Amino acid sequence: MTLETSKKGRTDYTISFKHEESTLFIELAGNFCLKNLTPFTNEIERKTSAARLREVVLDFSHVKYLDSAAALTFIQLRQQLAGNDVSCKLVNISDDTKGIFSVIRDEALDHPLVASEESPSGFIHQIGQSSLTISRDFVNFVTFIGEILTAFAYTLRHPTSLRGRDVLFYVQRAGVDGLPIVGLIGLLIGLIMAFMSYLQLRQFGANIYVPSLVSFAIVKELGPLMTAILVAGRSGSAFAAEIGTMKVNEEVDALQTMGFDPVRFLAVPKVLATIIVVPILTIYADLFGIIGGMIIGVTSLDLTVNTYITQSIKTITVFDIVTSLIKAAVFAGLISAIGCQRGFMVRAGAQDVGKFTTSAVVAAIFLIVVADSIFAVMLYYVKRYGTFI
Amino acid sequence: MRQQNKKPVIEVKNLSARFGSNIVFEDVSFDVYQGEVLVIVGESGCGKSTLLKIMIGLQKPYAGRVFYEGRDIISASETLLKEYRQNIGVLFQSGALFSSMTLKENIALPLQTYTDLAQDKITQIVKMKLGMVNLEGYDDHYPAELSGGMRKRAGIARAMALDPHVLFLDELSAGLDPVTAVGLDDLIIKTNEALGTTMVIVTHELESIYKIAHRVLMLDKQAGGIIAQGTPAQLKGHMDDPRVKSFFLRQLPPAPAHQRFYDHK
Numbered sequence: 001m002t003l004e005t006s007k008k009g010r011t012d013y014t015i016s017f018k019h020e021e022s023t024l025f026i027e028l029a030g031n032f033c034l035k036n037l038t039p040f041t042n043e044i045e046r047k048t049s050a051a052r053l054r055e056v057v058l059d060f061s062h063v064k065y066l067d068s069a070a071a072l073t074f075i076q077l078r079q080q081l082a083g084n085d086v087s088c089k090l091v092n093i094s095d096d097t098k099g100i101f102s103v104i105r106d107e108a109l110d111h112p113l114v115a116s117e118e119s120p121s122g123f124i125h126q127i128g129q130s131s132l133t134i135s136r137d138f139v140n141f142v143t144f145i146g147e148i149l150t151a152f153a154y155t156l157r158h159p160t161s162l163r164g165r166d167v168l169f170y171v172q173r174a175g176v177d178g179l180p181i182v183g184l185i186g187l188l189i190g191l192i193m194a195f196m197s198y199l200q201l202r203q204f205g206a207n208i209y210v211p212s213l214v215s216f217a218i219v220k221e222l223g224p225l226m227t228a229i230l231v232a233g234r235s236g237s238a239f240a241a242e243i244g245t246m247k248v249n250e251e252v253d254a255l256q257t258m259g260f261d262p263v264r265f266l267a268v269p270k271v272l273a274t275i276i277v278v279p280i281l282t283i284y285a286d287l288f289g290i291i292g293g294m295i296i297g298v299t300s301l302d303l304t305v306n307t308y309i310t311q312s313i314k315t316i317t318v319f320d321i322v323t324s325l326i327k328a329a330v331f332a333g334l335i336s337a338i339g340c341q342r343g344f345m346v347r348a349g350a351q352d353v354g355k356f357t358t359s360a361v362v363a364a365i366f367l368i369v370v371a372d373s374i375f376a377v378m379l380y381y382v383k384r385y386g387t388f389i
Numbered sequence: 390m391r392q393q394n395k396k397p398v399i400e401v402k403n404l405s406a407r408f409g410s411n412i413v414f415e416d417v418s419f420d421v422y423q424g425e426v427l428v429i430v431g432e433s434g435c436g437k438s439t440l441l442k443i444m445i446g447l448q449k450p451y452a453g454r455v456f457y458e459g460r461d462i463i464s465a466s467e468t469l470l471k472e473y474r475q476n477i478g479v480l481f482q483s484g485a486l487f488s489s490m491t492l493k494e495n496i497a498l499p500l501q502t503y504t505d506l507a508q509d510k511i512t513q514i515v516k517m518k519l520g521m522v523n524l525e526g527y528d529d530h531y532p533a534e535l536s537g538g539m540r541k542r543a544g545i546a547r548a549m550a551l552d553p554h555v556l557f558l559d560e561l562s563a564g565l566d567p568v569t570a571v572g573l574d575d576l577i578i579k580t581n582e583a584l585g586t587t588m589v590i591v592t593h594e595l596e597s598i599y600k601i602a603h604r605v606l607m608l609d610k611q612a613g614g615i616i617a618q619g620t621p622a623q624l625k626g627h628m629d630d631p632r633v634k635s636f637f638l639r640q641l642p643p644a645p646a647h648q649r650f651y652d653h654k
Binding site for chain 1: 488489491500503504505506507510513514516517518519520521525526527528529530531532533534549551552579580582583584585
């Protein structure tokens with residue numbers, strides 16, 4: 001019985017089958033490679049599994065090209081047949097083809113896996129691992145804050161060691177470049193606030209309180225908070241990615257071997273620049289927020305610009321503005337410190353950079369909210385009793 | 390000569406490359422023959438990597454053509470280029486293994502994309518390829534867990550995943566210790582002889598060149614092109630050119646270092 005299959009191009013092959021008693025002769029001709037692996041394997045397997053056989057002879061004399069995957073298939077076919085007590089011979093293998101069989105090492109195919117460092121583990125193990133990671137994270141962050149403070153103290157004592165140009169560069173990156181988006185978001189939040197409070201307050205005919213509400217909320221809470229979240233997204237992530245990539249490229253190691261303190265060299269300018277610009281950005285956001293509220297006030301509430309401004313100013317005290325700026329500066333310190341710290345945590349690889357950049361933003365936003373709650377409680381007592389202790 | 394009865398797989402014709410107004414090389418022509426190991430050498434900045442990138446189809450030249458089996462790949466459509474890329478394998482300088490994937494996944498990726506094989510068949514092929522580069526058992530390791538030499542070998546295994554006709558290897562033994570480098574050379578020879586894979590290699594190691602190269606192509610920055618080509622022995626005999634001389638004699642200092650050091654003491 002003869003069966004022929006042909007395909008065009010580089011993948012054309014012909015397989016002829018011939019039965020002689022319980023021996024199956026398979027004559028291979030043409031090209032056998034990855035591209036036609038599935039069809040020819042199926043064809044041969046169908047034949048070898050169908051009839052009762054004692055011997056299979058594969059004749060390679062007309063094979064033009066054989067790649068390693070095809071060679072592997074024939075070797076595995078031989079093993080599989082041997083398992084069924086069928087002897088299998090590969091005959092007339094040309095010198096060119098012989099080499100391919102020589103690179104396939106049986107012991108490599110079922111070699112036990114070498115234990116990987118990051119081997120998957122059980123549930124309990126994972127819980128333990130996570131607890132360790134969390135506590136280590138906390139210790140790392142506290143240590144890093146300590147390192148930054150030490151570095152700042154050193155910089156105060158040796159002002160010339162500060163990389164002034166770097167500070168200016170990050171002032172521009174985190175501050176000046178961020179002005180448009182901070183302004184725009186501030187304006188929109190002011191608009192929304194004014195509009196929403198107008199919808200509620202008009203029920204009581206209390207439209208005159210819209211300016212107070214907007215300016216109070218913006219200056220005391222929303223301005224600093226929003227600015228901080230924007231800076232965390234824009235600059236915190238950038239710091240983490242920048243330092244992380246430097247870590248991957250061994251630039252941080254290079255700094256260390258050249259006698260520089262990486263924290264002083266890389267983190268101090270970033271932290272300082274952020275602490276300088278975030279309060280300024282906050283003032284900017286406050287201003288635009290109030291302008292946003294004023295747009296609604298003047299267009300829909302029949303308030304004059306003058307009334308609106310007077311009402312706004314009446315509500316806010318110097319104390320509010322100063323504390324809101326202090327708050328902004330604290331947020332700035334947290335954002336930039338966590339950004340730098342996460343950057344330094346990168347060990348190797350592009351994936352690590354992504355992971356710690358994300359973590360920098362998430363952790364920064366979390367810390368901002370925590371710090372804001374602490375401020376809210378603290379400021380209440382300070383205002384009421386003159387002290388919070 | 391052996392190459393005359395061999396047919397060219399890749400023909401590079403009058404290739405020029407520029408970065409802006411800076412000429413990298415000009416009017417470079419050569420052929421790569423079926424089954425040969427061609428080594429490209431030259432000082433830093435002479436355009437070896439640029440030449441390789443053009444031949445892989447990653448970069449367009451300023452002028453000139455590159456033919457693969459008679460088909461121009463410079464003006465080729467994206468479809469043709471894709472087909473071409475399935476016929477070549479590339480080992481990048483740093484290995485360029487995907488760090489988010491295990492070795493198994495790295496090697497399986499082209500197989501899953503370009504073939505219709507079942508998963509267990511792919512696993513078997515991956516194991517075979519890892520065995521070829523002596524990394525059996527490292528299936529589930531991430532590239533970051535491997536040493537530099539192992540990463541290079543894994544890179545070769547990935548480049549060989551589809552049994553390419555031509556293998557391009559950039560800076561084969563750069564940054565590796567001599568023992569590992571020799572191991573890589575053996576791997577290259579074995580692969581070339583067993584599978585008949587054509588290889589285009591950029592390397593600086595003289596020992597490695599003598600060991601693996603069928604033919605050497607020397608580029609020069611000042612000349613802006615090829616200044617010498619032939620077997621390593623021919624090039625060594627071609628010592629009247631000072632540039633060739635300085636390359637092939639550079640590892641023979643006037644006196645061994647230890648002598649210089651101890652004699653002064």
